[in-house]
Amino acid sequence: xxxxxxxxxxxxxxxxxxxxxWVVEKGQFVDSGxxxxxxxGIILDIHERKRAEVLNQTLFQITNAVNTTYDLxxxxxxxxxxxxxxxxxxxxxxxxxxxxxxxxxxxxxxDERDENLFEAIPDVSQSTSLSWNVIxxxxxxxxxxxxxxxxxxxxxxxxxxxPAELWLGxxxxxxxx
Numbered sequence: 001x002x003x004x005x006x007x008x009x010x011x012x013x014x015x016x017x018x019x020x021x022w023v024v025e026k027g028q029f030v031d032s033g034x035x036x037x038x039x040x041g042i043i044l045d046i047h048e049r050k051r052a053e054v055l056n057q058t059l060f061q062i063t064n065a066v067n068t069t070y071d072l073x074x075x076x077x078x079x080x081x082x083x084x085x086x087x088x089x090x091x092x093x094x095x096x097x098x099x100x101x102x103x104x105x106x107x108x109x110x111d112e113r114d115e116n117l118f119e120a121i122p123d124v125s126q127s128t129s130l131s132w133n134v135i136x137x138x139x140x141x142x143x144x145x146x147x148x149x150x151x152x153x154x155x156x157x158x159x160x161x162x163p164a165e166l167w168l169g170x171x172x173x174x175x176x177x
Contacts, residue, residue: 004029004037010046022050058082076108091164093118095131099177104131128155134169141169 006028012020027041065078076094083089093109095118102125106118124132130151134141143151145163 004031010050021045022047054086058086072107080108080110087168097124097135102126104129104135128152130167131169134171138171138173140171141167143167 006026008024008026010022010024012022014020022045023043024046025041025043027039029037030040031037061082062079065075065082069075069078079094080089080092083092089110091111091113093106093111096105096107097103098105102123104121104124106120109118121127121129121132125136130141130143130148133151143166145165148163148167
């Protein structure tokens, strides 16, 4: 205000619902002609752009880690930490499918309630595992708690561990597998 210069600043606003949105405020001070000045400006919603930036940074971190980490345990930790900037990873696991033995392994898991919940699943292609569903379909699967219960019930299977409010599975394909 003292300098009378234009400005641009990005920040987050919290709505009544508690949801945050990124905005950019652009403005300038204009001489009113009577010895005073007023502010003219605009506030723009840039939430989607900021979210895309965070997603790109996350993907870059993961891609970079694939090329720079020394062992798989370190890579799994980097993936977990990077994804934690985008989604809730309080309860999180990485599953590896070994086609030769038809077994699903869980080399990395974090769970706030259950420790070492997952054991290897042999003959996984014959199972009703949600993780197998993701592998078989080759595409992401997002379920809320109710949808998970319905799918498990339809399969005639039992729930493993505590039910998740949201369950997200994403396949990582290597050489189209």
